[in-house]
Amino acid sequence: MSDHARSRRFIATSTVLVALAIASCSTKDNAASETGDLAFVNARVYTVSEQLPWADAVVIRGDTIIYVGNEDGASKMIGESTEVRDLGAKLLLPGFIDAHAHPVAGGAYATALSLDTWGMVDEWVEAIADYAEANTEAPVLFGYGFLATTFGPVGPTRQLIDAIVSDKPVLIMDEGFHAAWANTAALDALNITQDTSDPVPGYSYYKRDENGNATGYLLEGTAGLAMDTLDVITADIVIEGTGIIVDIMNSYGVTAAFDAGMIETGDVNSVKHILDSLEESGELTMRLVGSSRPETQEQYLTAVDTADLWRNELKGERYHYNTLKIPDDGTVEGRTAAMFEDYQGEPGNSGETVFTEEQMTHMITDAASRDMDVHVHALGERAIHETLNAIEAAREAHPDSETRYAICHVQVITDQDVPRFAQLDVMAQSTPLWSSYDTYGEQFVSEDQFQRFWRFKSLEDAGARLTFGSDFPASGAGTLGLSPIVQIEMGHTRQEFGAPEAPVQPRESERLSVESLVRGFTIDAAYQLHMEDEIGSIEVGKKADLVVLDQDIFEVDAYDIHKTGVVLTVMDGDVVYEADITETEE
Numbered sequence: 001m002s003d004h005a006r007s008r009r010f011i012a013t014s015t016v017l018v019a020l021a022i023a024s025c026s027t028k029d030n031a032a033s034e035t036g037d038l039a040f041v042n043a044r045v046y047t048v049s050e051q052l053p054w055a056d057a058v059v060i061r062g063d064t065i066i067y068v069g070n071e072d073g074a075s076k077m078i079g080e081s082t083e084v085r086d087l088g089a090k091l092l093l094p095g096f097i098d099a100h101a102h103p104v105a106g107g108a109y110a111t112a113l114s115l116d117t118w119g120m121v122d123e124w125v126e127a128i129a130d131y132a133e134a135n136t137e138a139p140v141l142f143g144y145g146f147l148a149t150t151f152g153p154v155g156p157t158r159q160l161i162d163a164i165v166s167d168k169p170v171l172i173m174d175e176g177f178h179a180a181w182a183n184t185a186a187l188d189a190l191n192i193t194q195d196t197s198d199p200v201p202g203y204s205y206y207k208r209d210e211n212g213n214a215t216g217y218l219l220e221g222t223a224g225l226a227m228d229t230l231d232v233i234t235a236d237i238v239i240e241g242t243g244i245i246v247d248i249m250n251s252y253g254v255t256a257a258f259d260a261g262m263i264e265t266g267d268v269n270s271v272k273h274i275l276d277s278l279e280e281s282g283e284l285t286m287r288l289v290g291s292s293r294p295e296t297q298e299q300y301l302t303a304v305d306t307a308d309l310w311r312n313e314l315k316g317e318r319y320h321y322n323t324l325k326i327p328d329d330g331t332v333e334g335r336t337a338a339m340f341e342d343y344q345g346e347p348g349n350s351g352e353t354v355f356t357e358e359q360m361t362h363m364i365t366d367a368a369s370r371d372m373d374v375h376v377h378a379l380g381e382r383a384i385h386e387t388l389n390a391i392e393a394a395r396e397a398h399p400d401s402e403t404r405y406a407i408c409h410v411q412v413i414t415d416q417d418v419p420r421f422a423q424l425d426v427m428a429q430s431t432p433l434w435s436s437y438d439t440y441g442e443q444f445v446s447e448d449q450f451q452r453f454w455r456f457k458s459l460e461d462a463g464a465r466l467t468f469g470s471d472f473p474a475s476g477a478g479t480l481g482l483s484p485i486v487q488i489e490m491g492h493t494r495q496e497f498g499a500p501e502a503p504v505q506p507r508e509s510e511r512l513s514v515e516s517l518v519r520g521f522t523i524d525a526a527y528q529l530h531m532e533d534e535i536g537s538i539e540v541g542k543k544a545d546l547v548v549l550d551q552d553i554f555e556v557d558a559y560d561i562h563k564t565g566v567v568l569t570v571m572d573g574d575v576v577y578e579a580d581i582t583e584t585e586e
């Protein structure tokens, strides 16, 4: 039987869904339209689809999956021009979706100095000295990655950097991009004097010594302001760097991401220029769903209009912006996450929300009236509680809205608020990489709060949808944070990866199954992106975004999951990453 006749018979006996997918598929060559361009056979396909969780073969044509099933069925879709890849029983999954990252803003840092977050102060100073020596032409030295708590309550000081670089500004962001460490030349360039006022005293401020002089430790908004003023990021740096980051994400099997926002303030035209440049050069080998966010409390009245403008202006083939991002508090390490209790040893400081509950309700209700998705940064139990209240009000005001709601990070949640995520259909978005034993965070919170860190399983059991992402470049693990594989192991063990002896982050009962973590990196993340009809599972008619792994993460020892290598990443039907064969052979 000719391929043509075989395919005709297949169509006659196949489901309506398959026929529809084929009919709607645009092909260059009609004569070959019933066979695939690329077929994966002898695979262990975990589809993340409830109808058919496991399969042996996948056939794709163009950018679309046209067959999922057994070898027999696949053979009917294979023609002379079909490239057939025998996967040797390797695991094939939907391409991973990073539900919260800053790949474009992170691109700005791809060529910057990256400090080892878990290093010592001496090592950081030495790394700054080395970077200065390697970048003598740079007018400003810029880096990131230190852990502020390593310096104790005083924080990092300008004198430490002055001793090695005093002739030009040096600005280093902390691991969470919530603080900066500057030398005296940078403070001079920023014109920070004894008279400079703090934008939000106690939250966004310049740390000062007993004489009122800035020490070189800049917190929250002042850190971002310093980056803007010193112009450490240009469009060309971002375009070059984002291309590098997308390649790294592809190498970890990531084929789509939610862009949780530019870290520096970018106007809509500069963002468009960056994304269009990447798309035109073919470097955007990943789908991107983006967001716009208010930078200050005053912008609460205009934030939704701005997000609407971004939604209208920022549309490419592989990217679009549809989300209002609201940063509502800080971090536990910075003691800026909004809690119901004071931080340990800091009477009167229970953290701050950026917006009042009324302002949150105003923004979120307005977004709901425009069917705009909402993504709120809230780590502290009080910020989370107020955000849920605001979402409840928005749901009541606009019950038919298409808006989808996510609260990101969700570090500390009260017992009473756990079931509200499911009741209000609010996604809990988080980063499993952070769920190993947190000796730093532990000292700032009560024992009761520490027992309520990262309540993933409680949320799942209550019926909430969980989505996972890297928060790169704020992951705290450099580009390794971009690996969903490493994240999956840590969400499963709540320990350092590869360390069965390491302490488990309480509560141990919050460990998730590997299946749940995969869902959070695939179909549930696709739901958050409002793209679950197109991506997130391996089903006929969906986009051909796939990843092949070199071991079965459902079968291997939990502490070996992080060793899993990505063999192949396919996006829109194209191979966008392929491991060096010598690396993957036994």
Ligand SMILES: [Zn+2]
Pocket: 100, 101, 102, 260, 471, 474
């Ligand atoms: Zn983030």
